[in-house]
Structures are given as structure tokens and as C-alpha cells.
Amino acid sequence: MKKQVFLEQLREVASIQGTPGQEMNVVKSLVDLFTPVADEIDVDHMGNIYAYLHGNKPGPKMMVSAHSDEIGCVVRDVDERGFIKIERTGGMIESLLVGRKVNVNGHFGVVGVKAGHLQTAEERKSIPSIHELYIDVGASSKEEVHTMGIQIGDSISYISEIEQFTNPDLVCGKAIDNRSCCVLLLELFKDLFNEKDFSGTLVGVIAVQEEVGLRGAKVATYKVNPDFALVLDTIPCADTPDSINSGYPVGIGKGPVFPALAGGSVRGNIMSPQVKNILIRYAKELDMPYQLAVMTGATTDLAAVHLEREGVLAGAVTFARRYSHSPVEVADLRDFELGFALLKRVITDVDSWGDLSFIK
Known part of the structure; x- marks a missing residue:
């Protein structure tokens, strides 16, 4: 090989x-x-x-x-402002989801993160649960999300290409x-x-x-x-x-x-x-x-x-x-x-x- x-x-x-x-x-x-x-x-x-x-x-x-x-997630709900709520499928870890780029059924999205300037001291030390997390796909309403072709149950996965280290035998992604x-x-x-x-x-x-x-x-x-x-x-x-x-x-x-x-x-x-x-x-x-x-x-x-x-x-x-x-x-x-x-x-x-x- x-x-x-x-x-x-x-x-x-x-x-x-x-x-x-x-x-x-x-x-x-x-x-x-x-x-x-x-x-x-x-x-x-x-x-x-x-x-x-x-x-x-x-x-x-x-x-x-x-x-x-x-491992991944699915769309659980879409709120009136177009933010997507999620549910896990497989071993998705909340602490690794926050602030990540994701693929939502072929559409680019990001897992939202509350600005550090607005977080309390306690919030900075805690990890949101899967049901508190949300995805922003750049839409401004539920209707716009649906127009994009995104529905409840659709697939969500990380965006992360396979890359090599300086040691080319080691790969990551x-x-x-x-x-x-x-x-x-x-x-x-x-x-x-x-x-x-x-x-x-x-x-x-x-x-x-x-x-x-x-x-x-x-x-x-x-x-x-x-x-x-x-x-x-x-x-x-x-x-x-x-x-x-x-x-x-x-x-x-x-x-x-x-x-x-x-x-x-x-x-x-x-x-x-x-x-x-x-x-x-x-x-x-x-x-x-x-x-x-x-x-x-x-x-x-x-x-x-x-x-x-x-x-x-x-x-x-x-x-x-x-x-x-x-x-x-x-x-x-x-x-x-x-x-x-x-x-x-x-x-x-x-x-x-x-x-x-x-x-x-």
C-alpha cells in the first residue's frame, strides 16, 4: 500500500x-x-x-x-430568527462544538458562542448543554432556513479537512x-x-x-x-x-x-x-x-x-x-x-x- x-x-x-x-x-x-x-x-x-x-x-x-x-448532530428545531437547535447522533461532545464551523445539510454554518464580553464569571467556566447550543447559517428567519432546504432531522457535521503535520506521516481532521x-x-x-x-x-x-x-x-x-x-x-x-x-x-x-x-x-x-x-x-x-x-x-x-x-x-x-x-x-x-x-x-x-x- x-x-x-x-x-x-x-x-x-x-x-x-x-x-x-x-x-x-x-x-x-x-x-x-x-x-x-x-x-x-x-x-x-x-x-x-x-x-x-x-x-x-x-x-x-x-x-x-x-x-x-x-459522529454528528441533526436539526432539532428552528427558531423564529433562523437559529437552529440541535440534537446529537453519536458521541458529539459539547465542549468541542462551541465556536466550530459546521456543515448543515450542505450549507455552511457556525455553532454560536456567547461573546466573552457578555459572559459572567460562572459562564466562562461552564459548558452549554447540547440543548442550549445553536447554529447560525446566516438566515434571519425560520422561513429563510426552510427556503434553504434545511428541515428538522437534517444532518450536521464538522467542517475539518484532513491535513498533515510537519511529520507527513501524522494526519489530522x-x-x-x-x-x-x-x-x-x-x-x-x-x-x-x-x-x-x-x-x-x-x-x-x-x-x-x-x-x-x-x-x-x-x-x-x-x-x-x-x-x-x-x-x-x-x-x-x-x-x-x-x-x-x-x-x-x-x-x-x-x-x-x-x-x-x-x-x-x-x-x-x-x-x-x-x-x-x-x-x-x-x-x-x-x-x-x-x-x-x-x-x-x-x-x-x-x-x-x-x-x-x-x-x-x-x-x-x-x-x-x-x-x-x-x-x-x-x-x-x-x-x-x-x-x-x-x-x-x-x-x-x-x-x-x-x-x-x-x-x-
């Missing part, structure tokens, strides 16, 4: 607005990108994408998935969670498409509505009914001054992360030890760094995938990101480069996986 190609593709896909339940523009773009490098493409009524590659030998059905949605893994899956399909040197069928899934309850992945896994599955996602890390002593030793630039446990006691998962051991085995064979993580405060689509039908043998390959669920998420391109090499090796060497029984 060429990092520059990955970056340019990420810039394109991350710039598209695609909040939970409103991923249609992202889905359209990804369908166009996957079509030339897949044997078949399907999109269900929810917006989940299914891209199929048939290997040159018989074998298992392997599902590799990423989610297309980004919105929707790195999880458009980065959508692009990683696309690059994998590009690489495997011509020779198809693997056994079985690879089903690439781009799932919707992960940020509001792993909804698309549940539907997609039931439809695909894979023999095993890998979920690709980004994961919070703790390598900054405010979290470095958290007891959660995960950082950017240290290789893919295998979350041995993710999420709480109910809405989470303990990764299949069989799949975890396979991931570690191939990382070692490739002599690449990797990280193991235990994090109860976040989860991935794996939590839904592994519970479908009679249970799916599944695991996750994730990538550390700083400043999670913000417009300035930061990731290291080298981690994705390593993840690509690992995924390709795992898939093309499936015949050598050995016995995956829980007890032997």
Missing part, C-alpha cells in the same frame, strides 16, 4: 458528510470506488455496502468490515473514525482483485450507523453469515499529557491495536482467543509492532458481529487515534501501512490457520 495514495483517498472520502442514518453520499462514493475492484457489489436498504471477491481456490467466507458513519478503515479495505480490494490469490470468498462490508449502536453491522453480519470476520476501526489512545498515566498503554505510530476486551459488561466483546492468537502470530511472522488493549470505555462493530446467528468467530484490527470524536482526530499513516500488510497476510494464508476450535 502506498501511503500517499491512501492519504489522498482518505482526504476525499473523509470530506463527505455522512452522519449516522445519513451516510448516502459516502455510500455512493464508496460504491463507485469499490465497483472496479470487486466481483459483485450490493447495497441494502439501510445503506450497508457488500463487496465480494472470489478467490482462486475453494475456502471459507471471510467478512472484513469498517463503518462509514461519522474529522472522520478519521472511520473513513480511514473504509479506505484501508478499499486498498486491500485493489491489491487482491487481479490475482485473487486466496481461498474462499472475501466479503468487504461498509456498515452504517456504528456510532449510534452498531446497527448496520448487526444486519450485515446476519446477511453475510461468514465463517469468520474481522472488524476494522480506529480506537482511542492514551499517549498525550492528559492521559499518559491512565494505565491504557496505547499510542499512535506503534502498530495495529488488537483489543482483547472492548466495551462494558453488556455492550462489548472479549475477542475470540483463536482470532487474537492468529493476529499476534502473523504480526510476529511479519516482524511488525502491534499493541494489545483492554478498554471498557469504547467498543467496535465486533460487539454486534460476534453475536449474530449462532455466534461468529471474529476479531478486530484497530488503529490508534488521538483526540477521539473531535474535528482534529490525529493518526499515523504508518499504522495503516502495517495494518494493510497484516490483513493481506491473514487473508491470503487462511489455509494455514489450523484448528480454530475453542477446545482441542
Whole structure:
């Protein structure tokens, strides 16, 4: 995988607005990108994408998935002066919304902030709730907002392009969670498409509505009914001054992360030890760094995938990101480069996986 190609593709896909339940523009773009490098493409009524590659030998059905949605908000109400009230969809954080540029269903807007000159001492130390926040789209009345084509329920997302640091391997912007893994899956399909040197069928899934309850992945896994599955996602890390002593030793630039446990006691998962051991085995064979993580405060689509039908043998390959669920998420391109090499090796060497029984 060429990092520059990955970056340019990420810039394109991350710039598209695609909040939970409103991923249609992202889905359209990804369908166009996957079509030339897949044997078949399907999109269900929810917006989940299914891209199929048939290997040159018989074998298992392997599902590799990423989610297309980004955190966001929706229009909750419009007041008589044309200011928009909002409701969150996904993990939007009030303190990061104030004073931000936003996209309101294709229209430029800003999240309002009370002038510091007018704030009391207490207000300067507090954060408005989501229901106190409002968006200014430059309209002077409710009618003008409606004339712009903005309605209750319309999508709101950050405006924040993907940019590089002085160190070009470090990138920053919105929707790195999880458009980065959508692009990683696309690059994998590009690489495997011509020779198809693997056994079985690879089903690439781009799932919707992960940020509001792993909804698309549940539907997609039931439809695909894979023999095993890998979920690709980004994961919070703790390598900054405010979290470095958290007891959660995960950082950017240290290789893919295998979350041995993710999420709480109910809405989470303990990764299949069989799949975890396979991931570690191939990382070692490739002599690449990797990280193991235990994090109860976040989860991935794996939590839904592994519970479908009679249970799916599944695991996750994730990538550390700083400043999670913000417009300035930061990731290291080298981690994705390593993840690509690992995924390709795992898939093309499936015949050598050995016995995956829980007890032997």
C-alpha cells in the first residue's frame, strides 16, 4: 500500500458528510470506488455496502468490515430568527462544538458562542448543554432556513479537512473514525482483485450507523453469515499529557491495536482467543509492532458481529487515534501501512490457520 495514495483517498472520502442514518453520499462514493475492484457489489436498504471477491481456490467466507458513519448532530428545531437547535447522533461532545464551523445539510454554518464580553464569571467556566447550543447559517428567519432546504432531522457535521503535520506521516481532521478503515479495505480490494490469490470468498462490508449502536453491522453480519470476520476501526489512545498515566498503554505510530476486551459488561466483546492468537502470530511472522488493549470505555462493530446467528468467530484490527470524536482526530499513516500488510497476510494464508476450535 502506498501511503500517499491512501492519504489522498482518505482526504476525499473523509470530506463527505455522512452522519449516522445519513451516510448516502459516502455510500455512493464508496460504491463507485469499490465497483472496479470487486466481483459483485450490493447495497441494502439501510445503506450497508457488500463487496465480494472470489478467490482462486475453494475456502471459507471471510467478512472484513469498517463503518462509514461519522459522529454528528441533526436539526432539532428552528427558531423564529433562523437559529437552529440541535440534537446529537453519536458521541458529539459539547465542549468541542462551541465556536466550530459546521456543515448543515450542505450549507455552511457556525455553532454560536456567547461573546466573552457578555459572559459572567460562572459562564466562562461552564459548558452549554447540547440543548442550549445553536447554529447560525446566516438566515434571519425560520422561513429563510426552510427556503434553504434545511428541515428538522437534517444532518450536521464538522467542517475539518484532513491535513498533515510537519511529520507527513501524522494526519489530522474529522472522520478519521472511520473513513480511514473504509479506505484501508478499499486498498486491500485493489491489491487482491487481479490475482485473487486466496481461498474462499472475501466479503468487504461498509456498515452504517456504528456510532449510534452498531446497527448496520448487526444486519450485515446476519446477511453475510461468514465463517469468520474481522472488524476494522480506529480506537482511542492514551499517549498525550492528559492521559499518559491512565494505565491504557496505547499510542499512535506503534502498530495495529488488537483489543482483547472492548466495551462494558453488556455492550462489548472479549475477542475470540483463536482470532487474537492468529493476529499476534502473523504480526510476529511479519516482524511488525502491534499493541494489545483492554478498554471498557469504547467498543467496535465486533460487539454486534460476534453475536449474530449462532455466534461468529471474529476479531478486530484497530488503529490508534488521538483526540477521539473531535474535528482534529490525529493518526499515523504508518499504522495503516502495517495494518494493510497484516490483513493481506491473514487473508491470503487462511489455509494455514489450523484448528480454530475453542477446545482441542
